[in-house]
Amino acid sequence: MRLFAVSDLHLGHEANREAMDDIRARPDDWLILAGDVAEKNDHIRFAFEHFGRKFKRLAWVPGNHELWTRPGTKIARGVDRYEELVSLAREYDVLTPEDAYPVLDLTDGPVRLCPLFLLYDYSFRPDDIRLEDAVAWARESGVLCSDEFFLSPRPFSSRGEWCRARVETTRTRLDALDDDLPTVLVSHWPLRRDVARTPRVPRFSIWCGTVETEEWHRRYRARAVVSGHIHIPSSRLIDGVRFEEVSFGYPKQWQGRRPHPDLAVREIVPE
Template sequence: MRLFALSDLHLGHRANREAIAEIAARPDDWLILAGDVAEKNEHIRFAFEHFAEKFAQLVWVPGNHELWTRPGTATVRGVARYEELIALCREYGVLTPEDDYPVIELESGTVRICPLFMLYDYSFRPPEIAFEDAIDWARQSGVLCSDEFFLSPHPYASRTEWCHARYAATRTRLDTLTGNYPTVLVNHWPLREDVASTPRIPRFSVWCGTRLTDDWHWRYRAKAVISGHIHIPSSRCVDGVAFEEVSFGYPKQWQGRRPHPDMAVREVLAS
């Protein structure tokens, strides 16, 4: 069995829905969907139905776009929206951050897959920029993430508070795992600031993660760390650990640049 990963499908775009039809079936293998599959449930269902026919098992973590709730159109928001997404996943047998972390046998060895849901706390910023100035600092360069309008943290007071609650609960869970298995950590937002670089809009970093997870790759014996969000696909090694950014991206980002959509599907820990 092999493990593959893909994120940021943004299936609200018709071109992306058409493109995933060209992704090859791998019926014996697992697929990680590392967030930003779509904003609407109908398109998330489309993805689950489509990929369930091509892969043996799907694993999903939320991105910011799944959590968006536009004013006047959504009936649930914040934590309730996340819980709605978990329920949707369970209709299709898709594994989530709320399920047991599965231990699987890959061709390259045994690993534990750990789907995570961490947000961001604006800490990916220069040390001289105070927390309360982070958003204004980003806006000075013309950058403002739409999360500030559409990603409700309800009932938490802020996204930072929600992030820190998720951090505390997830760390407790990881700390109490039994069995000394190497892990594959999966989170939509990068777990380290040095792999969250967006050269064209560098100050977008404040919406890209939290420094609280900077050491998780070695603390939790990771063999690979999977993320998306920044739309810059890459493979790099940090402290001997493979960090894989697996974004598909918006049509304007891949059309004419990628010979075939299937090339966006990344094999994790290829033997």
């Protein structure tokens, strides 16, 4: 079997939903959906049903868009929203960050697949910018992430506090792994600051991860690290580890940079 990944499908856009028909079936292989599948549950269900028919099994991690809740709506917020999404995924037997990390027997050997939900804490900022000034510093360049309005951290006091709790919980689980198998670490937000660079909007980096995970690729024997969020697909080696940014993107992005939607689906740790 093989392992594939794609993120940032943004299925609220009709053109993106239509493009999913062009992603070919791989019934013997797994697919990672690395966050920002959609904002509405109906579109998330569409993804789980559509790709569940095309792949042997799906693994999913949330992005910020899945966690968005608009003021005045009755939808669950914060941790309750995340738990609602986990329950939705389990209806379709989709692997989530709350499930045991499975061992996959890939064509070139076994790996442990580790879906992670970590968020961000504004630490991807210059050393001379204080935490409390980070958002204002980003706004000086005309950048403001919609998370500031739509991503509730309830019951935590801030997204940074929620991030710290997620990092601590996840680190404990990873430290408890009792074998030396290589891992595939999957997070919507990049694990390293150098992977989170967005040249056109460099100050957007504060919404892209946490420095607490900078060394996790080495600490947890990663064969590959999969992420999305920044909408700049790339594949690079860092310390001998493959870092794969697998964003599909908004229609105006993918329609202009790839000849066929299926090319967005990236094989992870190929032979």
